[in-house]
Amino acid sequence: MSIIVFASSKGGAGKTTAAVILASEFARQGNSKGMIITLIDADPNQHSAKWALKKGCPQNIKIIENSDEDSIIDDIENANQNSAFVIVDLEGTASMSVASAISKADLVIILCQGSQDDADEAIKTIKLIKRQERLLAREISFSVLFTRTNPAITPRTLTYIINEFKKSDIEIFNCSLIDREAFRAIRSFGGVIENLDSKEVSGKDKAIANVLAFTEEVKFKLLNLNK
Numbered sequence: 001m002s003i004i005v006f007a008s009s010k011g012g013a014g015k016t017t018a019a020v021i022l023a024s025e026f027a028r029q030g031n032s033k034g035m036i037i038t039l040i041d042a043d044p045n046q047h048s049a050k051w052a053l054k055k056g057c058p059q060n061i062k063i064i065e066n067s068d069e070d071s072i073i074d075d076i077e078n079a080n081q082n083s084a085f086v087i088v089d090l091e092g093t094a095s096m097s098v099a100s101a102i103s104k105a106d107l108v109i110i111l112c113q114g115s116q117d118d119a120d121e122a123i124k125t126i127k128l129i130k131r132q133e134r135l136l137a138r139e140i141s142f143s144v145l146f147t148r149t150n151p152a153i154t155p156r157t158l159t160y161i162i163n164e165f166k167k168s169d170i171e172i173f174n175c176s177l178i179d180r181e182a183f184r185a186i187r188s189f190g191g192v193i194e195n196l197d198s199k200e201v202s203g204k205d206k207a208i209a210n211v212l213a214f215t216e217e218v219k220f221k222l223l224n225l226n227k
Contacts, residue, residue, distance in 0.1 A: 006090060007102060009121045020039075108140060
């Protein structure tokens with residue numbers, strides 16, 4: 001049982017999309033084994049909950065809506081008792097609920113687009129994680145995931161940010177989430193990428209491959225926590 005928290009101190013970094021596609025892929029892989037995946041929406045905008053309530057959400061995904069600073073620790077602990085994975089979609093700010101969720105995390109995924117503003121906000125989130133580590137006297141694993149990247153080119157700014165993170169020994173995902181129409185489509189229409197009509201949504205197969213690469217890297221990071 002693993003607790004995965006998606007965090008960013010700013011909105012619009014792609015937390016909900018990343019949380020939704022990871023929950024969906026975990027649900028697909030675990031369906032035949034009876035695995036339950038809990039998706040906790042702790043963002044006041046409730047974007048994850050809105051997706052989950054639309055037609056096509058996998059039946060083995062359990063959604064917890066309107067989690068806040070008063071309930072989030074109980075929500076995470078209760079979900080962790082009977083879920084293979086607990087995925088937490090946080091609000092895009094530094095708050096008590098964000099700090100509380102991070103304190104319970106096995107892995108914090110920090111979302112970052114290829115801009116200096118996003119990189120600066122990612123550093124703020126890392127500093128918050130470090131403060132929680134000191135309070136709890138335990139290490140909290142985290143990694144930066146770049147989102148909405150261009151499949152054809154890597155802009156100079158993004159290359160610079162990646163190199164700066166590496167110089168600072170900041171853990172980053174080898175994969176990124178590519179800017180794909182399929183990701184936007186499931187947010188609008190609901191359901192999962194596999195069920196999209198390839199004639200209506202371009203790049204479906206490439207989006208599926210991207211999700212699988214992301215999910216396998218998350219699983220690899222979680223596996224290494226136990227070594």
